[in-house]
Amino acid sequence: MKLACIGDIHGFWDAADTAYFNASRYDGLLLVGDLPRMTGGLREARALSALTKPAWMIPGNHDGCSVVQLMAEIRNWRVPAALTSRRMARRVGALARAMAPVDLAGYALDRLNENTALIRARPHAMGPNRFYYAAYMRRAHAVRDFRQSAQRLKKLVDAAPERIVFMGHNGPAGLGSEPTDPWGCDFSPAFGDFGDPDLAEAIDHATRQGKQVLAVIAGHMHHRHKRGGAERVHAVRQQGMLFVNAASVPRIRQDGARRHHVALTLGDHEAHAADTWVNAEGRIVETQTLGN
Ligand SMILES: [Fe+2]
Numbered sequence: 213m214k215l216a217c218i219g220d221i222h223g224f225w226d227a228a229d230t231a232y233f234n235a236s237r238y239d240g241l242l243l244v245g246d247l248p249r250m251t252g253g254l255r256e257a258r259a260l261s262a263l264t265k266p267a268w269m270i271p272g273n274h275d276g277c278s279v280v281q282l283m284a285e286i287r288n289w290r291v292p293a294a295l296t297s298r299r300m301a302r303r304v305g306a307l308a309r310a311m312a313p314v315d316l317a318g319y320a321l322d323r324l325n326e327n328t329a330l331i332r333a334r335p336h337a338m339g340p341n342r343f344y345y346a347a348y349m350r351r352a353h354a355v356r357d358f359r360q361s362a363q364r365l366k367k368l369v370d371a372a373p374e375r376i377v378f379m380g381h382n383g384p385a386g387l388g389s390e391p392t393d394p395w396g397c398d399f400s401p402a403f404g405d406f407g408d409p410d411l412a413e414a415i416d417h418a419t420r421q422g423k424q425v426l427a428v429i430a431g432h433m434h435h436r437h438k439r440g441g442a443e444r445v446h447a448v449r450q451q452g453m454l455f456v457n458a459a460s461v462p463r464i465r466q467d468g469a470r471r472h473h474v475a476l477t478l479g480d481h482e483a484h485a486a487d488t489w490v491n492a493e494g495r496i497v498e499t500q501t502l503g504n
């Protein structure tokens with residue numbers, strides 16, 4: 213089975229992308245969230261709705277929020293964050309309707325094939341230092357903190373068949389604290405490992421249950437460093453699991469001549485992935501094997 217993983221879109225998706233994936237040999241697409249440049253995303257959602265392959269998306273921290281709400285979350289302004297969260301369910305619903313048949317969800321278990329599940333982790337993930345979007349998460353998902361979120365994810369693991377692919381917006385904790393690690397914090401290196409503890413706990417639970425985690429796909433911590441320096445490691449393989457950060461931002465470069473996705477191949481016992489750059493005519497111009 214071959215899947216195309218699309219990192220944080222942030223406004224960079226056009227008709228050439230849709231045409232490429234519709235004509236491709238991929239069995240489906242995984243979209244890790246963050247549709248708009250900042251907020252909104254309806255234009256990008258409508259463009260995605262023309263995809264004819266099965267496609268699953270998890271909301272990112274830029275999906276379904278307003279500018280004021282995003283600012284309130286970042287600055288930890290609690291009252292404005294709570295007030296602006298009231299319309300979030302409506303905005304997420306509008307995005308979901310605009311992108312259908314692309315499926316938008318968090319905390320979801322889907323079958324990729326008979327033996328393999330796709331588990332989508334906590335939606336709107338933004339980092340482990342606070343439980344972001346708390347009022348919305350409580351109302352829309354009945355989840356109040358990382359502990360409850362981990363419990364929710366473990367139930368999905370228990371209901372899954374023997375093989376699992378996890379998809380999050382942010383990646384799991386435990387993969388390193390340097391800014392060059394897949395989910396190490398680059399905007400404030402003092403935060404160190406910026407992966408999410410609930411996702412890490414769910415992955416650990418899956419392996420303890422004897423389930424095979426083939427791959428964990430996420431984004432959020434963009435590949436391009438704002439302050440220059442060494443490039444982030446895009447993928448690592450640990451204990452047979454392939455962890456991929458797909459967030460090459462912007463994913464369209466050089467006036468459309470280079471468009472990024474990650475080609476993910478699922479075998480019976482392991483996954484393989486490659487950073488893949490395609491031109492506007494749909495020809496692959498560069499591939500780089502990840503996490504070997
Ligand atoms: Fe992003």
Ligand SMILES: [Fe+2]
Nearest residue numbers: 246272273432
């Ligand atoms: Fe993000």
